[in-house]
Amino acid sequence: MIAETVCSAVAAVGLGIAVVTAYRKRYLAAARIAAYSLVPLGLVMTGIVEWLADTAFSPTAWAGFAVLGGAWALFATTRAVERRRGGTRKERRAAARSARAEAVAPAASAPSLGQSGSRPASGPAAAPRATGGSGGSDDFSDIEAILKKHGI
Template identity: 90%
Template sequence: MIAETVCSAVAAAGLGIAVVTAYRKRYLAAARIAAYALVPLGLVMTGIVEWVADTAFSPTAWAGFAVLGGAWALLATTRAVERRRGGTRKERRAAARAAHSEAVAPAASAPSLGQSARPASGPASRPASAPRTNGASDDFSDIEAILKKHGI
């Protein structure tokens, strides 16, 4: 009841200001002030002000807002945890299957690359300070040479 009275008083005061503004020959500003002044009156007439006032002073409504906030926090937390884990369980399984299939045949696509895509492993590509070794340790000797070159 008090909220409706306050809104009606604000509307009446706004319309009074609009009349004074129109008296000063500022019709566009007066029309704008009148439009703003009629909004609270319209809200009172539709019953929205009563509903808002009842909701604002209702403990049940505030408990409902608390439940909605808790639900939102729970959803946001589960989404954040899901992102940190790398997606849903279904997405993680699909990624694990893809990683497993790559691990089974890691060099399966090497022949299709051709000679130009492979790194050169001849004596010209190896630094002079690197010792010559055979097999898989060629890669490590190149790395050792680079590290020695930079003083590491």
Template identity: 75%
Template sequence: MIAETVCSAVSAAGLGIAAVTAYRKRFLKAARLVAYSLVPLGLVMTGAVEWAAETAFSPVAWAGFGVLGVSWLLFMTTRAVERRGGGTRKERKAAARAAQSEAVAPAASAPSLGPAKPPATRPQPKAKPRAADSSDDFSDIEAILKKHGI
């Protein structure tokens, strides 16, 4: 009963402010204020305010809102995990099998830009003699570069 009275008072106050606004020749703003002012009155007339007032003071309704919150939290958590993990378990297994059976870049050993041109005639500095163990350090890197045609 008190909620209906408050909503009716809010509507009456809004209509009064709209009347003053219309008196000041701001008709568009006044029409918008009338529209906003009629919303609480319409809610009272439909019974939505009574339902909301009963819901606000019901422990069962608050428990229901809690259950809905937990449900939403679970949905968002599973969605985040699914995005981070790459989908469901079946999808990850299928992707792993496809990655094993298919090469990522089958033509990676072929040069992509054609044969290399010799550099311009620039005097090359004389290479310093390296120790035998320093060339072993770069042998793995050289093998990888040769494999990819670089």
């Protein structure tokens, strides 16, 4: 009841200001003020103000907003945890399968780089990597093999 009274008073004051503005021969501004002041009156007449007032002062409505906020917080937290873990369980399984498939691929593509598959892992090329030494020539041997493969 009080919300309707306040909106009606705002509309009346706005229309009064529009009349004063029109008296000063600022008709465009007066029309704009009149349009703004008629909006609260229209909201009162359609019943929206009463519905909003009933909703604003209803404990049940506020409890509903609290439940919606809690649901939103749960969605946000689960999404954050899912991002930290690397996706859903289904996505993690698919990533593990692709990782296993990629683990097979380097051995399959090693002969195309110019390395023979029959060479032992402790051969001369693997020795500097295992010791962690400078291995300057070994670092470039991989690059040279790739360049030779492409004919450069």
